[in-house]
Amino acid sequence: MPDPTVLAFDTSAAHCAAALLKAGRVAAALVEPMQKGQAERLLPMLEELLAEGNASWSDLTSIGVGIGPGNFTGTRIAVSAARGLALGLGIPAVGVSAFEATAFGRARPISVAVPAPRDHIYVQSFDASGETEPRLCPRADVGIADAMSLCLEPRDLVIAIAQVAARNHKSAAERPAPLYVRPADAAPPREAPPAILP
Amino acid sequence: MTAPLTILGLESSCDDTAAAVVRHAEGAAPGILSNVVWGQTDLHAAFGGVVPEIAARAHTEKLDYCIEQALAEAHLSLRDIDAIAVTAGPGLIGGVLAGVMCAKGLAAATGKPLIGVNHLAGHALTPRLTDGLSFPYLMLLVSGGHCQFLTVHAPDRFTRLGGTIDDSPGEAFDKIAKLLGLPQPGGPAVEVQAKSGDSGRFALPRPLLDRPGCDLSFSGLKTAVLRTRDDLVSEKGGMTKQDRADLCASFQTAVADVLAEKSRRALASLSAEPLTAFAVAGGVAANQTIRYALRDVADEANIRFIAPPLELCTDNAAMIAWAGIERFRLGLTDDLTLAARPRWPLDEASAPMLGHGKRGAKA
Numbered sequence: 001m002p003d004p005t006v007l008a009f010d011t012s013a014a015h016c017a018a019a020l021l022k023a024g025r026v027a028a029a030l031v032e033p034m035q036k037g038q039a040e041r042l043l044p045m046l047e048e049l050l051a052e053g054n055a056s057w058s059d060l061t062s063i064g065v066g067i068g069p070g071n072f073t074g075t076r077i078a079v080s081a082a083r084g085l086a087l088g089l090g091i092p093a094v095g096v097s098a099f100e101a102t103a104f105g106r107a108r109p110i111s112v113a114v115p116a117p118r119d120h121i122y123v124q125s126f127d128a129s130g131e132t133e134p135r136l137c138p139r140a141d142v143g144i145a146d147a148m149s150l151c152l153e154p155r156d157l158v159i160a161i162a163q164v165a166a167r168n169h170k171s172a173a174e175r176p177a178p179l180y181v182r183p184a185d186a187a188p189p190r191e192a193p194p195a196i197l198p
Numbered sequence: 199m200t201a202p203l204t205i206l207g208l209e210s211s212c213d214d215t216a217a218a219v220v221r222h223a224e225g226a227a228p229g230i231l232s233n234v235v236w237g238q239t240d241l242h243a244a245f246g247g248v249v250p251e252i253a254a255r256a257h258t259e260k261l262d263y264c265i266e267q268a269l270a271e272a273h274l275s276l277r278d279i280d281a282i283a284v285t286a287g288p289g290l291i292g293g294v295l296a297g298v299m300c301a302k303g304l305a306a307a308t309g310k311p312l313i314g315v316n317h318l319a320g321h322a323l324t325p326r327l328t329d330g331l332s333f334p335y336l337m338l339l340v341s342g343g344h345c346q347f348l349t350v351h352a353p354d355r356f357t358r359l360g361g362t363i364d365d366s367p368g369e370a371f372d373k374i375a376k377l378l379g380l381p382q383p384g385g386p387a388v389e390v391q392a393k394s395g396d397s398g399r400f401a402l403p404r405p406l407l408d409r410p411g412c413d414l415s416f417s418g419l420k421t422a423v424l425r426t427r428d429d430l431v432s433e434k435g436g437m438t439k440q441d442r443a444d445l446c447a448s449f450q451t452a453v454a455d456v457l458a459e460k461s462r463r464a465l466a467s468l469s470a471e472p473l474t475a476f477a478v479a480g481g482v483a484a485n486q487t488i489r490y491a492l493r494d495v496a497d498e499a500n501i502r503f504i505a506p507p508l509e510l511c512t513d514n515a516a517m518i519a520w521a522g523i524e525r526f527r528l529g530l531t532d533d534l535t536l537a538a539r540p541r542w543p544l545d546e547a548s549a550p551m552l553g554h555g556k557r558g559a560k561a
Contacts, residue, residue: 039295043302043534057307072251073292076258080296083262084303088276177259184255189246193379194427195436 004169005059007085008162009046010066010154011038011078012098013115016045017066017158020053021166028053031154039077057085063093064165066157067179069114069122069134070098075178082176094165095176098151099124099134101160106149113142114151122181134181200224203526204231206279206304207519208265210257210297211289211317212343213238213248216515217261217268219279220327222523228327231272233509233516234264239383246376254292261300268515276308281531283522286314287539289343294538302534311531313522318544320517322350325477327520328506332474335504338461338492341480341513342368342383347412347464348544349471353524358545359464360412363552367453367482370416374423374449378442388446389485395440395447400426402452404459412464413551414456423449453482454491461492465499475502481512 003023010017016038019029028049032041050056065082068075079095086093099122102112109127116122116136123142124134152160202223209216216235222228238256242248269275284301287294298314305312321339325331336359337348345368346361365373368385375384380391402422405415426445430437437445465476476496483489489505496503510516525531541558543550550559 039299040535040537042299043306047306047534057309072254073295076254076292076296077299080258080261080299081303083258084300085307086303087262087265087300088304088307175259175262178255180255184249184251186245186249186252188244189376193377194431196379196442197434197436197438 004061004166005055006062006064006162006166006169007046007050007060008064008066008158008165009042009078009082010158010161011042011074012066012068012070013074013154015154016041017154018046018049019158019162020049020055021162022053022055024166026159027055029155029159031158038074042077042081057089060089060091062091062165062169064096064161065093065176066101066161067095067097067176069116069179069181072178072180079176079178086175092169093176094169096161096164097124097134097179098157099131100164101157102149102152104160104164110149112149112151134179136181203280203523204274204278205313205519205522205526206265206268206282207315207515207517207522208261208282208284208297208301209317209320209513209515209518210261210293211285211287212293212513213242213253214513215257215260215264216513217265218515218519219268219272219274220516220519220523227330228520228523230516231274232268233514234268234271235509235514236260236264243382247372247382248290250290250292253290254296257293257296261296265300276304279310281311281313281522281526283313283315283518283525285317285320285518286536287316287542289317289540291538291540294540298536298538302536306534311526312534312536313525313530314532314536315518315521315525316542316544317518318344319353319356320521321479322348322356322544323353323521323524324479324506324510324517325475325504326524327517328510329504331477331504334471334473335475335477336464336468336473338457338464338476338478339480340367340457340478340482342366342372344480345414345416347460349468353521353528354530356544358548359467360414360460361551362414362416364415364417365420367416367457368480370420370453371482373420374446377424377427378445385481385485388450389487391443391446392450392487395443395445397447397451399444400448402426402448404452404456407456407459410463412460412467414460416453419449419452450485450487454488457488458491458495461495462498465495465501473501475504477504479506479511483511484508
């Protein structure tokens with residue numbers, strides 16, 4: 001069994017971040033801040049990262065992908081690419097949330113906060129027995145100062161995603177899917193249709 | 199004879215997740231080896247129309263499974279595929295992105311060429327897939343998002359003769375269905391009602407017929423249907439099933455009249471060109487009344503009429519794979535920086551008709 005070679009990436013916020021893990025060590029990592037353009041930049045950046053880490057696509061044993069929570073479009077960009085790569089390479093893709101990545105390797109209990117729009121945060125708590133459902137709450141409602149760990153910076157985040165994926169890839173039964181936490185913004189039509197008379 | 203080309207096509211620009219494999223050897227008829235379309239009607243039913251965020255979520259989590267099914271039905275593996283073609287726009291951007299990113303992942307992983315296809319080119323080139331039609335031909339593209347007349351000169355060369363200045367007929371069908379309490383998608387629902395209706399009962403406008411040229415408008419027609427409905431409701435507190443059927447029939451006939459008359463003008467304006475056919479594509483071309491009206495126009499003009507089978511008129515990935523084959527033969531491939539475009543007019547030389555500003559022209 002060759003040592004696992006894991007490529008991980010994340011575009012869940014205003015960045016393109018990627019890391020290559022070879023036998024548990026970070027062989028290369030790249031982070032580019034960007035408000036938009038992740039869809040155009042991601043794959044070329046991954047190829048640059050592989051070149052820097054002296055690896056090729058066929059060396060990979062699994063893919064790790066950040067599933068958010070975060071920007072809906074951003075998480076879909078990374079997840080869709082990961083699923084295409086996994087299908088094309090015949091290797092597993094493992095979805096890793098920003099919560100799991102941040103909690104990775106740290107003492108529990110721990111609560112992790114991820115920034116959300118409009119002065120809200122996404123929160124998930126982990127303890128010895130498991131984890132709570134991720135939830136969205138107003139930033140002011142939660143004392144994040146002491147009890148909470150803030151989500152990692154992009155470089156540390158994507159390295160942690162790679163590490164979690166390396167550990168979990170054999171047990172990953174499900175394909176990665178974005179962790180939205182919030183339902184899609186959609187309302188039934190306001191206007192009732194006319195009464196149909198006999 | 200050259201080796202056959204086998205291309206995988208992906209489509210996710212609206213509410214259908216689709217993958218298909220098409221094979222073609224020059225000089226032979228193309229073969230659709232598989233054509234998988236997974237609709238999302240149920241997901242959007244409660245909202246009275248396609249919700250972009252819901253569509254994007256579904257495409258992201260279904261497209262790879264859809265590809266696996268298309269390959270399985272074609273009895274092929276990715277190794278047997280020569281290139282990957284994907285709708286890169288125009289459409290609902292969340293869905294287009296899901297398709298483009300999945301295609302890039304596949305292309306990077308397999309080393310196969312990537313081909314970004316304009317969804318409208320997919321529709322416009324379908325008569326070449328189904329009937330081996332030669333260039334140039336007149337195409338009426340009529341769907342939920344689009345309505346335009348195009349002269350198709352080459353796989354990458356289209357001239358727009360005219361188009362809608364506001365809504366598309368497909369949008370109008372959906373809106374009418376909503377106004378009358380019928381299910382979505384509105385096209386089939388209105389068509390079923392119209393079968394038992396009197397198309398002469400309500401006098402509805404035929405917008406822009408009084409003006410020369412091939413431009414169309416459907417917004418005023420929609421409003422006229424709304425007013426007629428409101429008159430009926432205020433008169434008797436609701437509408438009878440017959441009222442509804444009559445209104446559907448009157449509306450459908452108005453749309454068919456407008457499309458037929460503008461098609462007549464488009465053909466007349468091209469009488470000097472050696473057109474091979476008048477072809478129609480897009481979801482609205484599935485409507486039988488409209489299809490027959492357009493066929494009659496072609497017969498009058500003594501030109502061949504081509505309407506692809508219904509499953510190739512509505513959104514599908516076989517048309518994307520076919521457009522991919524056409525582009526690949528011209529050496530037109532894309533690299534991994536391929537962008538997803540919400541707007542992407544087929545004829546970028548003509549003056550924009552719809553849309554402006556940061557997002558650019560829609561048509």
